[in-house]
Amino acid sequence: MGSGFTHGRINPETGLNSRLEDFMSTLARCIDRAIGKEANEEPVDLVIFGGDAFPDATPPPYVQQAFARQFRRLVDAQIPTVLLVGNHDQHSQGQGGASLCIYRTLGVPGFVVGDTLTTHHLPTRNGPVQVITLPWLTRSSLMTRKETHGLSLAEVNQLLTERLRVVLEAEVRRLNPDVPTILLAHLMADNATLGAERFLAVGKGFTLPMSLLTRPCFDYVALGHVHRHQNLNKTNDPPVIYPGSIERVDFSEEKEDKGYVIVELQRGKVEWEFCPLLVRKFSTIEVDTSKAKDPQAAIIKAIAKQEIEDAVVRLIYKIRSEQLDLIDTSALHEALSSAHTYTIHPELVSQLARPRVPELSASSSIDPMDALKTYLNNREDLQDIADLMMDAAQRLLADDEEELEEEEEEIEQKETVSASTENTQLRLL
Numbered sequence: 351m352g353s354g355f356t357h358g359r360i361n362p363e364t365g366l367n368s369r370l371e372d373f374m375s376t377l378a379r380c381i382d383r384a385i386g387k388e389a390n391e392e393p394v395d396l397v398i399f400g401g402d403a404f405p406d407a408t409p410p411p412y413v414q415q416a417f418a419r420q421f422r423r424l425v426d427a428q429i430p431t432v433l434l435v436g437n438h439d440q441h442s443q444g445q446g447g448a449s450l451c452i453y454r455t456l457g458v459p460g461f462v463v464g465d466t467l468t469t470h471h472l473p474t475r476n477g478p479v480q481v482i483t484l485p486w487l488t489r490s491s492l493m494t495r496k497e498t499h500g501l502s503l504a505e506v507n508q509l510l511t512e513r514l515r516v517v518l519e520a521e522v523r524r525l526n527p528d529v530p531t532i533l534l535a536h537l538m539a540d541n542a543t544l545g546a547e548r549f550l551a552v553g554k555g556f557t558l559p560m561s562l563l564t565r566p567c568f569d570y571v572a573l574g575h576v577h578r579h580q581n582l583n584k585t586n587d588p589p590v591i592y593p594g595s596i597e598r599v600d601f602s603e604e605k606e607d608k609g610y611v612i613v614e615l616q617r618g619k620v621e622w623e624f625c626p627l628l629v630r631k632f633s634t635i636e637v638d639t640s641k642a643k644d645p646q647a648a649i650i651k652a653i654a655k656q657e658i659e660d661a662v663v664r665l666i667y668k669i670r671s672e673q674l675d676l677i678d679t680s681a682l683h684e685a686l687s688s689a690h691t692y693t694i695h696p697e698l699v700s701q702l703a704r705p706r707v708p709e710l711s712a713s714s715s716i717d718p719m720d721a722l723k724t725y726l727n728n729r730e731d732l733q734d735i736a737d738l739m740m741d742a743a744q745r746l747l748a749d750d751e752e753e754l755e756e757e758e759e760e761i762e763q764k765e766t767v768s769a770s771t772e773n774t775q776l777r778l779l
């Protein structure tokens with residue numbers, strides 16, 4: 351909540367950005383279902399939230415309140431709730447606490463904040479449940495800088511995975527084998543299909559192998575982080591589910607369904623269902639008018655073909671510079687006026703311009719290293735230095751994180767009297 355404001359507009363009646371209001375009403379519909387608002391619905395026994403409530407750890411008070419107003423309905427309905435901490439909820443990579451910790455500080459009845467790797471034994475109306483919380487991990491949460499010095503990102507990833515396997519195993523061994531068990535984790539699994547979130551956590555994350563998650567001791571694996579809904583374990587034993595975000599965050603999620611997941615959980619038996627929500631439509635209108643006799647008519651026709659009412663719309667049209675006088679901009683505004691919001695992006699086509707690399711268009715999210723590779727593959731003149739450029743980029747991405755960690759370690763050493771860096775690394779656990 352609180353992201354994507356550029357796709358909204360101020361609601362004059364409330365003074366709020368309409369995209370915040372969209373998220374508020376969508377979240378309200380999720381909570382409606384949880385408490386069983388409709389006559390034919392039963393209230394759920396437990397609500398779990400997979401993290402990334404806000405774009406950062408310090409959301410404005412009115413955004414915090416909008417979130418709290420919905421979740422407090424679960425307190426009133428006496429439904430226990432687990433709030434997991436995602437990367438966007440952590441302040442300066444975990445050092446400054448997390449926005450969601452306020453619920454623990456206030457002692458909100460029935461609310462558990464998952465900011466460490468630990469097992470919560472929760473009573474519900476229909477019996478006990480165990481929830482292992484695994485918040486977003488950074489390299490510094492399991493390893494010292496000394497240990498990772500000189501290692502490539504892939505080697506660091508490998509080392510972190512091994513460390514995590516050990517600490518997770520310790521939790522697994524303490525589980526009660528007769529009680530239904532959920533692993534609730536905020537992570538990037540190695541076979542997930544990505545959306546906007548890849549851009550939002552550039553170079554700072556790790557991917558974890560599925561073998562860590564698909565274990566018979568877990569009846570259900572609930573994941574946060576990836577915005578696209580998906581089940582990563584096709585054999586469903588256990589289901590490994592990203593429910594995805596409840597609203598579209600940007601145009602990269604234009605074609606994704608949004609919703610929540612309802613789970614029927616027993617020890618050794620689980621059924622789940624993705625429940626789609628009616629959310630704000632995003633719509634891209636792309637038209638190439640560079641060969642059209644009447645570019646204006648071509649654009650108007652392209653707009654008319656799409657249902658744009660109340661949608662967030664972007665119009666992209668390609669045009670030659672000498673055609674520009676043929677465009678009546680006010681008529682385009684008129685044609686788009688039924689949209690919720692819209693933007694217009696003319697793209698000049700020139701014989702002189704280098705062709706754009708289609709894989710790198712603004713509509714697709716792509717890993718920065720993949721983007722660079724794609725770019726270099728299209729630049730024969732750079733082939734001699736392509737490998738050097740890839741190395742340099744890799745180092746830039748790694749340095750970015752190390753600088754943050756250096757700052758963290760300075761803070762740590764100030765705060766910890768017996769500052770042995772080897773022992774201060776397990777703070778998330």
Ligand SMILES: [Mn+2]
Binds near residue numbers: 436438576
């Ligand atoms: Mn995340």
